[in-house]
Amino acid sequence: MDRQKILFADDDPEIREVVRILLEGEGFAVIEAADGNEAIAKIDDTFALVILDIMMPGRTGISACVEIRRRYAIPILFLTAKGQDSDKMVGFSAGGDDYLVKPFSCAELAVRVKAMLRRYCVYGGQSGTAQAGQIQLPGLTLHTDCNEVRKNGEEILLTDLEYRILLLLAQNRKKIFSAQNLYESVWGEPYFYTCSNTVMVHIRNLRRKIEDDPQNPRYLKNVWGKGYRIE
Missing domain, CATH: 3.40.50.2300 (Response regulator)
Structure with a gap:
């Protein structure tokens, strides 16, 4: 091997x-x-x-x-x-x-x-999958059988953490995830108050890649004081 x-x-x-x-x-x-x-x-x-x-x-x-x-x-x-x-x-x-x-x-x-x-x-796409099939959002498709994300047919290159954040939110649409929920689910580590900055940076990077207007996101919504969700 x-x-x-x-x-x-x-x-x-x-x-x-x-x-x-x-x-x-x-x-x-x-x-x-x-x-x-x-x-x-x-x-x-x-x-x-x-x-x-x-x-x-x-x-x-x-x-x-x-x-x-x-x-x-x-x-x-x-x-x-x-x-x-x-x-x-x-x-x-x-x-x-x-x-x-x-x-x-x-x-x-x-x-x-x-x-x-x-x-x-x-x-991240090298071996194994989260689950078979696709998750469809307006104009955005997560191909969970090959861990690929496409926007209007064009592939978007995400890091493994960005993909995991998007996948988690897309699998639980309308559910609000706090920074602590996201960190403990995606990173799989205990959450400390400084971890919120880490989550925010990854959310910002993800918006920059998938949103037409990152300042007015279509997909990754902020629920002020509570967390993040996908409509």
Whole structure:
């Protein structure tokens, strides 16, 4: 059985070696890159996951993430020494799926990687499906047999978390989901008050992709003081 490929970009060769040895020990194939430009040059659709250090010379992890997101919905994990909420929001806004602050434990990195790949394999289109069939919204179709979203016939490229949010809301139309409901259902982790910002950033990114006018959404509605729903 082929090993899942992970692209890891960090300008510190010692960190790259430690992470490579760790992930290869977990059964993954790791391809290294020394900066964002090299990561972009090496990325293709055979990779299951991308890990990006944020502060790299030449091209930062944030810039590399934006470029990768233009072509792929592969899950992206940021590694960074910056742990402020504002830094995390920048990463999520660029299209990142998760965030791990340095210094991190090897055990935590392995758990995060496996959790992201597990979510992606179920919801992101590589193996397995949420449920067979389609969910139809006016002008928008979720093909749940292949985890694909199309608007007026054209495919919309979503990250696995964006897809899971949309799928959950579309499967429960008119039901209001609070930020806590969404976070605990989609991320599968305990909710803390700072998580609301994470949810808001992903909702904003999702609206930007599926709405004609993100400021006046047709699909993803805000129910002020309560949460989000699809009419």
